[in-house]
Amino acid sequence: MTTMSAARTGAVIRKELTEFRRSRFIVSTMAIIPAAFFIAPTAEILAQHPAGPSASLNQGIGFFLAYLLLIPVLIPATIVGYSVVGEREQGTLEPLLTTPIRREELLIGKAVATLIPAAGVSYLVLGIFLVIVQFGASPVVATAVLHSPYLLAQVFFIPLLAAWAIWIGLAISSRASDIRVAQQLSVLASLPPVALTLLLAFQVVHSTLVLAASLAGALLVIDCAAYLLVSRLFDRERLVIGARPGTG
Amino acid sequence: MERAGPLAIDVSHLTKNFGARTAVADVSFSVARGEVFGFLGPNGAGKTTTVRILGTLIAPTSGSAMVAGLPLTRASEAEIRQRISIMPEAPGLYRRLTVTENLEFFARLYGLPGRPARIRQVLAAVNLADRADDSCGSLSKGLRQRVALARALLSDPAVLFLDEPTSGLDPVAAHEVHGLIGALRDRGVTVFLTTHRLDEAERLCDRVAIMNTSLRTIGRPDELRQALFSRSLTVTTGAPLPVPDQVFGGLPAVQGWHATDPAARGGTADYVLTVSDPAKAAPGVTRALVAAGADVLSVTESRHTLEDVYLELIDNQEARS
Numbered sequence: 031m032t033t034m035s036a037a038r039t040g041a042v043i044r045k046e047l048t049e050f051r052r053s054r055f056i057v058s059t060m061a062i063i064p065a066a067f068f069i070a071p072t073a074e075i076l077a078q079h080p081a082g083p084s085a086s087l088n089q090g091i092g093f094f095l096a097y098l099l100l101i102p103v104l105i106p107a108t109i110v111g112y113s114v115v116g117e118r119e120q121g122t123l124e125p126l127l128t129t130p131i132r133r134e135e136l137l138i139g140k141a142v143a144t145l146i147p148a149a150g151v152s153y154l155v156l157g158i159f160l161v162i163v164q165f166g167a168s169p170v171v172a173t174a175v176l177h178s179p180y181l182l183a184q185v186f187f188i189p190l191l192a193a194w195a196i197w198i199g200l201a202i203s204s205r206a207s208d209i210r211v212a213q214q215l216s217v218l219a220s221l222p223p224v225a226l227t228l229l230l231a232f233q234v235v236h237s238t239l240v241l242a243a244s245l246a247g248a249l250l251v252i253d254c255a256a257y258l259l260v261s262r263l264f265d266r267e268r269l270v271i272g273a274r275p276g277t278g
Numbered sequence: 279m280e281r282a283g284p285l286a287i288d289v290s291h292l293t294k295n296f297g298a299r300t301a302v303a304d305v306s307f308s309v310a311r312g313e314v315f316g317f318l319g320p321n322g323a324g325k326t327t328t329v330r331i332l333g334t335l336i337a338p339t340s341g342s343a344m345v346a347g348l349p350l351t352r353a354s355e356a357e358i359r360q361r362i363s364i365m366p367e368a369p370g371l372y373r374r375l376t377v378t379e380n381l382e383f384f385a386r387l388y389g390l391p392g393r394p395a396r397i398r399q400v401l402a403a404v405n406l407a408d409r410a411d412d413s414c415g416s417l418s419k420g421l422r423q424r425v426a427l428a429r430a431l432l433s434d435p436a437v438l439f440l441d442e443p444t445s446g447l448d449p450v451a452a453h454e455v456h457g458l459i460g461a462l463r464d465r466g467v468t469v470f471l472t473t474h475r476l477d478e479a480e481r482l483c484d485r486v487a488i489m490n491t492s493l494r495t496i497g498r499p500d501e502l503r504q505a506l507f508s509r510s511l512t513v514t515t516g517a518p519l520p521v522p523d524q525v526f527g528g529l530p531a532v533q534g535w536h537a538t539d540p541a542a543r544g545g546t547a548d549y550v551l552t553v554s555d556p557a558k559a560a561p562g563v564t565r566a567l568v569a570a571g572a573d574v575l576s577v578t579e580s581r582h583t584l585e586d587v588y589l590e591l592i593d594n595q596e597a598r599s
Contacts, residue, residue, distance in 0.1 A: 120372075126370075
């Protein structure tokens with residue numbers, strides 16, 4: 031029996047990244063989404079009045095940082111929706127599935143290839159945001175942002191939220207018969223964790239370190255469970271004939 | 279030419295149902311190593327389904343098979359895929375990648391050592407060395423088909439499945455693909471060729487199977503012709519014979535005869551004579567025609583093509599159903 035091969039997974043990652051680079055849609059998605067979710071919170075932070083009440087300032091910072099968390103969710107959701115159903119429509123899936131590649135290698139390869147730009151762009155935007163705040167915002171606001179507990183949560187939540195969006199998107203893409211439907215459903219299905227983050231940001235649910243750690247842990251477990259689910263949903267026969275085995 | 283030796287494919291009572299619809303019904307056949315085996319049938323006959331089953335893409339409902347020396351089971355699927363190659367009807371290339379990048383990706387999936395040299399080798403085999411850096415999206419359909427063939431050859435497979443390799447190609451491109459398949463046959467590669475182009479099968483295949491959900495027949499093209507059609511001579515005369523039975527009826531080599539439609543021949547007449555040995559019967563037939571004062575334009579052995587065999591089998595089946 032063939033064992034998991036890092037070389038085959040690496041081949042998928044390399045191929046996917048090359049295709050992303052040459053796709054106008056993906057490149058523009060990676061530019062437009064961060065810009066859309068970066069400009070407004072940055073402008074708001076720069077306009078924050080330093081003399082305002084600290085509770086209000088903290089709430090504002092939490093909200094703006096949560097807003098940035100939409101980037102690692104929306105970028106993979108739009109890209110990964112194409113991942114499997116797109117290959118099927120392009121006719122590349124059948125030749126791919128006739129090779130010795132295992133479904134786990136293919137799925138992990140596609141997931142990592144999506145995670146790299148999604149997390150990379152998210153961290154880059156966060157870094158630019160912090161630099162602008164450091165040099166552009168008032169010292170009080172800058173200090174509040176740079177010492178905000180939300181910032182650490184941001185660092186951990188970026189890959190976890192991206193992974194959630196990727197596995198949900200891959201699951202939908204493995205079952206969908208149309209690229210656009212897959213992309214739309216992927217975006218919709220990836221939003222629930224963001225809603226929770228917004229509840230925290232608006233202090234509807236009061237955030238504590240324990241709660242943040244618990245949420246991160248829960249997301250990690252959900253991501254692992256989602257991977258196992260997607261792996262089971264990825265059925266060669268269904269993907270090739272376009273229907274559930276035995277129903278054709 | 280029938281190849282001797284161990285079997286590359288051995289299929290036994292293979293059946294595939296999609297719900298209530300049977301796509302492949304109780305099909306059994308074997309393919310020898312090094313053989314070019316043609317798998318013919320009309321659209322929807324179950325050819326592609328059979329290839330997908332043998333290529334481990336879909337599971338059979340019942341029956342068993344050995345592919346490239348391995349039993350067709352879930353445990354051996356990955357190993358079978360390592361030993362075979364399938365070129366589907368659609369080339370299925372990544373259009374944003376170059377020819378080399380496409381092949382490089384698949385070479386990595388097969389874990390091939392010495393990838394650059396191997397890629398150069400297969401590109402040379404399909405006459406595409408000068409297009410290695412072209413984007414696949416910029417290639418014509420014929421060139422994409424050649425890249426797909428190069429991809430199928432990358433892993434030097436024990437069994438190569440070609441599913442409608444010339445579908446949609448112009449005659450020149452199709453001719454080039456035929457040349458490549460001929461070269462593979464010369465190298466001793468086992469080729470399982472799915473096609474509905476009967477001239478292609480007749481030219482390239484050692485044996486053919488005709489399929490229409492179930493297997494209708496299997497054998498060498500000339501065997502199938504002999505099994506289905508009696509041997510015959512076609513006689514063409516300048517004008518219809520006044521009493522043909524007087525000419526043909528008395529010849530011991532002639533077992534029966536019939537005239538074809540004279541109106542369609544512009545004054546000439548055609549007679550098809552059933553004989554056991556056309557070469558031996560022809561001189562006697564010619565002498566009898568000359569003796570009867572007929573203007574003999576030609577006496578030729580009737581040649582039935584694989585298309586005749588195919589149509590006979592498929593038409594008979596449709597008439598029965």
